[in-house]
Amino acid sequence: MNNAEFRTHAHALADWMADYLESIEARRVTPAVAPGDLRRALPAEAPEGAEPFDAIWRDFESLVMPGMTHWQHPGWMAYFPGNASPPAVLGEMVAAVLATNVMSWQTAPAATELEQVTLDWLRRLVGLPDGFTGVIQDTASTSTLVALLSARERATGGAFGREGAAAGEAPRLVAYASAEAHSSVPKAARLAGFGEDRLRRVPVDHRFALRADELGRMMDADRAAGLIPACVVATAGTTNSTAVDPVAAVAELCERHGAWLHVDAAYAGTAAICPEFRWVLDGCGRADSLVFNPHKWMLVNFDCSTYFVRDVRHLTATFGTTPAYLRGAYDEEVANYRDWGIPLGRRFRALKLWFVLRSHGAEGIREHVRRTIGQARRLAAGAAAEPGWHVVAPAELGLVCLRFQPDGMDDAAADELNRRALAAVNAAGRYHLTGTILGGRQVIRVALGGRLTEERHVEGVWGELRGAVSGER
Amino acid sequence: MNNAEFRTHAHALADWMADYLESIEARRVTPAVAPGDLRRALPAEAPEGAEPFDAIWRDFESLVMPGMTHWQHPGWMAYFPGNASPPAVLGEMVAAVLATNVMSWQTAPAATELEQVTLDWLRRLVGLPDGFTGVIQDTASTSTLVALLSARERATGGAFGREGAAAGEAPRLVAYASAEAHSSVPKAARLAGFGEDRLRRVPVDHRFALRADELGRMMDADRAAGLIPACVVATAGTTNSTAVDPVAAVAELCERHGAWLHVDAAYAGTAAICPEFRWVLDGCGRADSLVFNPHKWMLVNFDCSTYFVRDVRHLTATFGTTPAYLRGAYDEEVANYRDWGIPLGRRFRALKLWFVLRSHGAEGIREHVRRTIGQARRLAAGAAAEPGWHVVAPAELGLVCLRFQPDGMDDAAADELNRRALAAVNAAGRYHLTGTILGGRQVIRVALGGRLTEERHVEGVWGELRGAVSGER
Numbered sequence: 043m044n045n046a047e048f049r050t051h052a053h054a055l056a057d058w059m060a061d062y063l064e065s066i067e068a069r070r071v072t073p074a075v076a077p078g079d080l081r082r083a084l085p086a087e088a089p090e091g092a093e094p095f096d097a098i099w100r101d102f103e104s105l106v107m108p109g110m111t112h113w114q115h116p117g118w119m120a121y122f123p124g125n126a127s128p129p130a131v132l133g134e135m136v137a138a139v140l141a142t143n144v145m146s147w148q149t150a151p152a153a154t155e156l157e158q159v160t161l162d163w164l165r166r167l168v169g170l171p172d173g174f175t176g177v178i179q180d181t182a183s184t185s186t187l188v189a190l191l192s193a194r195e196r197a198t199g200g201a202f203g204r205e206g207a208a209a210g211e212a213p214r215l216v217a218y219a220s221a222e223a224h225s226s227v228p229k230a231a232r233l234a235g236f237g238e239d240r241l242r243r244v245p246v247d248h249r250f251a252l253r254a255d256e257l258g259r260m261m262d263a264d265r266a267a268g269l270i271p272a273c274v275v276a277t278a279g280t281t282n283s284t285a286v287d288p289v290a291a292v293a294e295l296c297e298r299h300g301a302w303l304h305v306d307a308a309y310a311g312t313a314a315i316c317p318e319f320r321w322v323l324d325g326c327g328r329a330d331s332l333v334f335n336p337h338k339w340m341l342v343n344f345d346c347s348t349y350f351v352r353d354v355r356h357l358t359a360t361f362g363t364t365p366a367y368l369r370g371a372y373d374e375e376v377a378n379y380r381d382w383g384i385p386l387g388r389r390f391r392a393l394k395l396w397f398v399l400r401s402h403g404a405e406g407i408r409e410h411v412r413r414t415i416g417q418a419r420r421l422a423a424g425a426a427a428e429p430g431w432h433v434v435a436p437a438e439l440g441l442v443c444l445r446f447q448p449d450g451m452d453d454a455a456a457d458e459l460n461r462r463a464l465a466a467v468n469a470a471g472r473y474h475l476t477g478t479i480l481g482g483r484q485v486i487r488v489a490l491g492g493r494l495t496e497e498r499h500v501e502g503v504w505g506e507l508r509g510a511v512s513g514e515r
Numbered sequence: 516m517n518n519a520e521f522r523t524h525a526h527a528l529a530d531w532m533a534d535y536l537e538s539i540e541a542r543r544v545t546p547a548v549a550p551g552d553l554r555r556a557l558p559a560e561a562p563e564g565a566e567p568f569d570a571i572w573r574d575f576e577s578l579v580m581p582g583m584t585h586w587q588h589p590g591w592m593a594y595f596p597g598n599a600s601p602p603a604v605l606g607e608m609v610a611a612v613l614a615t616n617v618m619s620w621q622t623a624p625a626a627t628e629l630e631q632v633t634l635d636w637l638r639r640l641v642g643l644p645d646g647f648t649g650v651i652q653d654t655a656s657t658s659t660l661v662a663l664l665s666a667r668e669r670a671t672g673g674a675f676g677r678e679g680a681a682a683g684e685a686p687r688l689v690a691y692a693s694a695e696a697h698s699s700v701p702k703a704a705r706l707a708g709f710g711e712d713r714l715r716r717v718p719v720d721h722r723f724a725l726r727a728d729e730l731g732r733m734m735d736a737d738r739a740a741g742l743i744p745a746c747v748v749a750t751a752g753t754t755n756s757t758a759v760d761p762v763a764a765v766a767e768l769c770e771r772h773g774a775w776l777h778v779d780a781a782y783a784g785t786a787a788i789c790p791e792f793r794w795v796l797d798g799c800g801r802a803d804s805l806v807f808n809p810h811k812w813m814l815v816n817f818d819c820s821t822y823f824v825r826d827v828r829h830l831t832a833t834f835g836t837t838p839a840y841l842r843g844a845y846d847e848e849v850a851n852y853r854d855w856g857i858p859l860g861r862r863f864r865a866l867k868l869w870f871v872l873r874s875h876g877a878e879g880i881r882e883h884v885r886r887t888i889g890q891a892r893r894l895a896a897g898a899a900a901e902p903g904w905h906v907v908a909p910a911e912l913g914l915v916c917l918r919f920q921p922d923g924m925d926d927a928a929a930d931e932l933n934r935r936a937l938a939a940v941n942a943a944g945r946y947h948l949t950g951t952i953l954g955g956r957q958v959i960r961v962a963l964g965g966r967l968t969e970e971r972h973v974e975g976v977w978g979e980l981r982g983a984v985s986g987e988r
Contacts, residue, residue: 043602044601045601048604049533052533052604053526055525055608056526059521060518060525062613063521064518075625077624077848077849078628080632081632084629084632091879092879098869098870098874106625106629107625109625110613113613114614120622121616126612127516128520131611131612134608135528135532135608138603139587140535141597141598141599143594150584151546151553151582152579152583153579155551155552156557159554164561184857202710203705203706204710207682209710212679213679226859231679233676237675237679237682238676238677281840282839337860363701365951366755366950367951384656384706384857385656387653393579400562400565400570401571403561403563
C-alpha cells in the first residue's frame, strides 16, 4: 500500500468511523454468533501475495463485523463501561502513525514529558496529594501486580528479587484484600509469589465493604504467628457492587504494621473528579499506590490505566534495568518509564489522555460522571419502588445491582429466574447486561456510564427487565 | 466534540498522517531538546472548560512535535526497528473506534477468533509445528515473564502459585540464559520469584551465542547441589549482535532435566518467514514457548508481541481466573485470552496483524526481510574492506555491529573514539544509532529494517560514520 493509497483509505475510514458512531444504535449490541463461526469462515493460511485493501475491507465488513460486540453502543451496560470518545480516537490515530516507543526519555522525549504532565493533571483532578507520581499501565490487573511486586520488594529489602523464594523473609509474606476484591488481586498474589493461599480474604459488612476490625485482627494474628503483613489491597468501588472500603481505617493498620497499601479504584476513581464524589478516595492520600482507569469511565480509549505511587523509588528498585544498549545521556534526571513497570516497550498513550482532558475539560468529564450517577439513581429508585424488585447494594455511583424476588419465592428459584431474565434481555440484542453473585445470590448488574447512553436507554432496559419477569410474581 | 466535528477532524488527520509519512525525511530523526523542555511549556493543571480541537492541535504541532523522535524515519537505525506500516495504522484506526475489549470470547467473539486465526497463520509462516498456540502480548519482556511464571508453576506443580515462597520446591528453582540475553530476562527472573541471583548467565562463544556445553555443566552442577533447573531462556537474535543460540542442543538439555525451554526470538523470529533464514528458529519446535515481535520487523504497529506455547494448559493454569462477573456461556470451548496472560483487558490487536498479513502478503514481508538483510550485508562488506573498521559480530540478519580501531590504537582510546563518533552522527540529526558493549568494548550498532530505509540511507550513515572518525587513523 503506497502513501497515496493510504491517504485514500484513511479518508474512507474517517467516514466509516464517524458513520459507525452515528448509526451504532441500529446494530444489535452483541451478535448472535456461536464459537467457531469466524474461524470456519477464514482460510487456514495467510495469503502469499498482496491483496488490495478493498478486498480485505469487504471481508472485514462481511465476516468480522457480524461477530463484533459493540462496547460503545448505548445499550452496552455490561461489566464496566469501556468508553472511547472522539478526541481519544483522534489521539490513537496520531499515535499509530508516529509509532513512537515510549520506553525511555531518550527514545521519546516529548511523549515521556506529556505523560508526566497529564498524569500530574489527573493527580490534581482526583485530589491525590503532592508527591504522588503517575504512570500509565495497560490495565488495573497489571497495576495491582506492580503494587504487589513493589510491596514484596519493600518488605524484604529487595531480597525477594535478588534471591527469590530462598530469601529469608520471602515465605512469611502475607497480603490482604476483602472477599469482594477483584479477581486480579488473587491472581496478582499468585503471580507475585505471595501465593494465592497467602492472600487473606477479609469479611465484608452489609454494604459489601471490607471490615477494618476484621482486617486488624487478621494482621495481628499473622504477626503473632511470625508472618509479615506486607500488603493490603483496598478497593474503592468493587466490581460486584461498587462498594468502597474504609481506606483511612485500613491505612491506619498498614502504617502500624509497615504494610504497603494499594488502592484499586479502577472504576470509581474517575468519580473523584467531582467534589461531591471525592469521598470515594477518602484516605487514599495515605496509600502507597493507587490505580484507576481513565479507560473505563473517563472517556479515554483502552488502554489507559493510571498507577500512582507515593515513592517512585519503589518502582525503579523493583522494575529498573539499564543495559548498555539502553543507556541515555540524561538517565539521572529523566523518567525512563521502562523502569516503572513490566514491559520495556510502551505506546504513546498520553496523547489521547491529553486530547480528552483538553477537549472535554474537567467540567465536561464531571458532567459525564454526574449524568451517569443521575441515571443510576433514578433506575435504583424506580426499582426500589417496584414490587418484587430489590436494589441489593447501595447504588451510589454508576452501577445498579438488581434482583427480582417477590415475597414467598425461594432463593434458588429466584436465582434461576434472575438468570433467565438476564439471558432474555441479552438475547433480544438491544441491551447487554452481565450478572454476578452477591451475598451468595444471583444478581443482575446494570452498569451505566456509557458516553452514548441516554435516559431513554435506561428506561428501555428497565422496561425489558420488568417484561422478562412479568407473570412470575 | 460532536460527531460532525469528529468526522471533520478525522479527515484532517487522515491527511496529516499521509503528509507526515510523505515528508518524514525532511525532519531531524531525533529532536534537539533537553529534559524539561515540554514540561515547562505546558500548564500545571488541566483546563476546566472544553477547548476546541484546533487549539489543542496547534499546541500539538508547536509544542509536542518538536520534541518527538521519529521511529518511522528512514534514518532511524537505533535499537531495533519499530515499524508501522499503512495497513497497520488503518487497523489501529478501526480498533480505536470499535474500542472492543478482547478479554473473553464472550466480550469480543470475532476479535478473539481473528486472533486465533492470524496467530495460526503466523505459526505456519515461521514454521512452528502444529500444536503450538499463539496469543498476542504487549511486549517480549512481558512474554518472557509469562514464560518464567509458567515454568515456575510447572516445576512446582502449581505450588508456587498457591503457597508462594513457602512452597517446598520454590527456593530451589534455577533459570539459565546466556550472558548476552536481553535485560528482560534477569528482570523476569527477579519478578517471577526465581531471584535474579538464581539466573545463571551462561558464557558465550566467539559468535556471542550460548555455549551448550557450559549450560550442560551448570545444570548438572545445580542438580547435584539439590537445585532444580526449571527454565532456560535461549535467544534467537540477541539485542547486542543478533547472535542465535544453539536451540536444538539447549532443547536436548532441557528435555533431560525437565526444564522449560523459552526462546526469545523477539527480533529475529520474523526472518523465519523466508525459507533461507528459517534456520534462525532451528530447534524451536522443541521449545515450550517462543516469543517474537511482529511489531519490530514485520511491519505491524507496536504493540504486537506474539507468544507461542506448546501446551496452552500451562497458560490457563498459571493465569486463569473466572469470577462470577466474568463467566460466559461457552467458557469450556472458547479461548478466553484474559486467562492467557497478565492483564484482564486487551485491545483488538489482531486486526492490524490481519490487515498487514493480507495487505503485504507473505511474499511482501519476505521481500522486506530480504531487502533489509541485503542492506546489512552490503554495509558489513563495505566496513570490513575499510581500513581501521571492524565488523565485530557476524552480520547475518539486519544488524551490523561496527567498531573503528586502527592498528596500534589502544582499546580504551578506541572506546572513546567510537562513543564520540556515535554522538557526532546522532547530533547531526539525519541518522539515529545506538551503541552497546560487546565483548567488553564499545560498539556502534546499525540496525536496519525500517520500512522506509533505502540503500541511499545506508550509504549515507556509512559516510557519516567514516567522516566522524576521519583524521583519527
